Amino acid sequence: MLQFGIDLGGTKTEIIALDEQGNELLRRRTPTPRECYSDILDTILTLVRSCANELNQPFTLGLGIPGALSYQTGLVKNANTTCLIGKDLKGDIEKALGQSVVIANDADCLALSEATDGAGAGYPTVFAVIIGTGCGGGWVVNGQLVSGPNAIAGEWGHNPLPWRDSDDNEVQCYCGQHGCQETLLSGTGIRIQALKETGIDQSAEAWVSASEGGDIRAQDVIYKHHRRLAKALAAVINLMDPHAIVLGGGVSNLSSIYRTVPDMLSEWVFSDTVTTPILKSQHGDSSGVRGAAWLGRLNS
Numbered sequence: 001m002l003q004f005g006i007d008l009g010g011t012k013t014e015i016i017a018l019d020e021q022g023n024e025l026l027r028r029r030t031p032t033p034r035e036c037y038s039d040i041l042d043t044i045l046t047l048v049r050s051c052a053n054e055l056n057q058p059f060t061l062g063l064g065i066p067g068a069l070s071y072q073t074g075l076v077k078n079a080n081t082t083c084l085i086g087k088d089l090k091g092d093i094e095k096a097l098g099q100s101v102v103i104a105n106d107a108d109c110l111a112l113s114e115a116t117d118g119a120g121a122g123y124p125t126v127f128a129v130i131i132g133t134g135c136g137g138g139w140v141v142n143g144q145l146v147s148g149p150n151a152i153a154g155e156w157g158h159n160p161l162p163w164r165d166s167d168d169n170e171v172q173c174y175c176g177q178h179g180c181q182e183t184l185l186s187g188t189g190i191r192i193q194a195l196k197e198t199g200i201d202q203s204a205e206a207w208v209s210a211s212e213g214g215d216i217r218a219q220d221v222i223y224k225h226h227r228r229l230a231k232a233l234a235a236v237i238n239l240m241d242p243h244a245i246v247l248g249g250g251v252s253n254l255s256s257i258y259r260t261v262p263d264m265l266s267e268w269v270f271s272d273t274v275t276t277p278i279l280k281s282q283h284g285d286s287s288g289v290r291g292a293a294w295l296g297r298l299n300s
Ligand SMILES: [Zn+2]
Pocket: 157, 158, 173, 174, 175, 176, 177, 180, 182
């Protein structure tokens, strides 16, 4: 049985077909239509049908979305592509294709991908996060995605940052709370915190390159970010003690994270040892779509 996975992103929608061993047989991507549910649905159906015609074999289907399905209603919730909210995406796809589809959050797909055959392969439990424009997380135990009764397991970005320093600036989050980890740790968070600390408004990428170029003020911005990330991960270790933590998303490309954050953890982890590996995602931008493919197989 082949596994088709689709990653529905804010700007592009991608499909991949994997064989049983995880070899990639086919991959296509197309722009995601802007905020129109029926156009998004058509895009998904067209991609699936064209791959099915080309490969002409039975397949499972998984779909990663920037949101989740409500257990109560089966409809999409928490989606930042807001036209999906309240829609019966699963029902509409299944009706059109006559084929079941498993839908999960995109951070959950990253976690499943990396735990299955990526940086977290071989570890019994894996906590994985996307640190990009936002912060989403997922939790995999023995190769199975843990979702929880509220479909929220691993959603770490909207917890407040623990062990705050006086210069951890609280800002309003779109979720309605103040001081969410997402507002401090994401790429957007780096820009906003640095603006408050230095009065300079520039992108996270600009801060990173200035830091790598030896700018002391930029190095301080990046150091503070890594200290906040260490606190946020230390809280995860204290709560769940995962065997590995995998980071994905644009901010995870900062190589200084892997040099400095592991040594910072012991200040807050309630243990005499901290051996938890902090790993960069192996499949990078492809983790979302690969995880979506594994999703279909695990649930078939
Ligand atoms: Zn929030």
